[in-house]
Amino acid sequence: MVQKNSALRPRGRPRSYDPERALQRATEAFWKTGYAGTSLDDLAAAMGMNRPSLYAGFGDKRALYLKALNRYWERGIKAMDEALRPEMPLAEALYQLYQSALGLYYPEKRRARGCFGIGTALTEAVEDPLIRDAFAEGLRRIHAGFESCIDRAKRRGELSENANVETLAGLASAVLSSLAVRSRAGMSRQSLEKFAESSAQAIATMGAATGI
């Protein structure tokens, strides 16, 4: 009878890096200098591993980047679901989400970096269909998140029955894009917080009024 190894230790030499942590480090390296601007040496240094291990663990540069991008969206959607609490007033929920995003865009003790997707995938999206599709899928899911949040507010009577959920979600999404762009462009977090607050308020008010 074959003794199962219990999968705790696969067999040979154990890897000296934590895959999740290494992927996080790679993400941060790409976040700073973009896809084309980040070399495998940069990545290997940031991830604390040498290139052959990097290859064995994550594939080539493009595969590594796609893993980082998909992981980023996965986490972003999760954070979105947490911020957009169903029971909250719409303006508050939107503002909370924007604040959560700004927390990501302005890391502590480091330079502002905006949204990972918009800051890095957008450049590659024209010529690389896989990156383009992965990026578009993230945008789509974020838009869907806004949509369901606004739709819930409408259903519970916070918004007018004529409220155009699609348009309101488009605006909410656009505000988030704008935060992503402007934070990376060097604008102050304070000014963007102000913009986020007044926009969230405006979108909610607009939905409550009849006609939009």
Added chain:
Amino acid sequence: MVQKNSALRPRGRPRSYDPERALQRATEAFWKTGYAGTSLDDLAAAMGMNRPSLYAGFGDKRALYLKALNRYWERGIKAMDEALRPEMPLAEALYQLYQSALGLYYPEKRRARGCFGIGTALTEAVEDPLIRDAFAEGLRRIHAGFESCIDRAKRRGELSENANVETLAGLASAVLSSLAVRSRAGMSRQSLEKFAESSAQAIATMGAATGI
């Protein structure tokens, strides 16, 4: 007495390229593959000149890119001033501007490319202060354009006296950012035209209602 050369022909061998046209070609090359992703060979080929001439005429890669970026904003602001006609109703003026931008983002017979600034400068903005500042300045001027357009609408009574020009301009700006991002992400022009139209309408309606 020194005979002036009339400046028609400077002196030595005439250059075989048109600087303005070459800069346009360089812009298009960067637009496709980004700053880091476009090599000097790519640029020289696109501009129809060899590298030493490129160097003599435009400086190094970074200087060339900054020239392209500044030229892009200059033209963009000019197009904005033309689209945002003072006498037009606000919703119409905004929609016209968005249409004009989409014309740039979806070139005929070529792949969608979005906004040059957002698509290429954003990636470099974190680590390169000159690119960051040039990019931010463009955003600032676009925002100012929206602001003065909306302020005019308010002054002539189209909007409420309580209309918050700053917030409305922020939203108008955000919609443009969103068009820039989503067009480059592969979304159809048709869907973005729809989004632009309903957003322009919403912003104008919002400004006309009291309270925002």
Added chain:
DNA sequence: TGCGTTTTGTACCGTTCCGCATATTATTGA
């Protein structure tokens, strides 16, 4: 015709790029 001037074309520099071949090390199982 020849000189000064400016641009062009070729070819090259040292560096960095990505990807891998090979050897070494650490661990499991017999």
Added chain:
DNA sequence: TCAATAATATGCGGAACGGTACAAAACGCA
């Protein structure tokens, strides 16, 4: 103790990178 396994570490190789030196070419001027 030793083979099998799977990871690490070193370092190479050809291509591409940004940038430039140098000579040939095309022009104005005298």
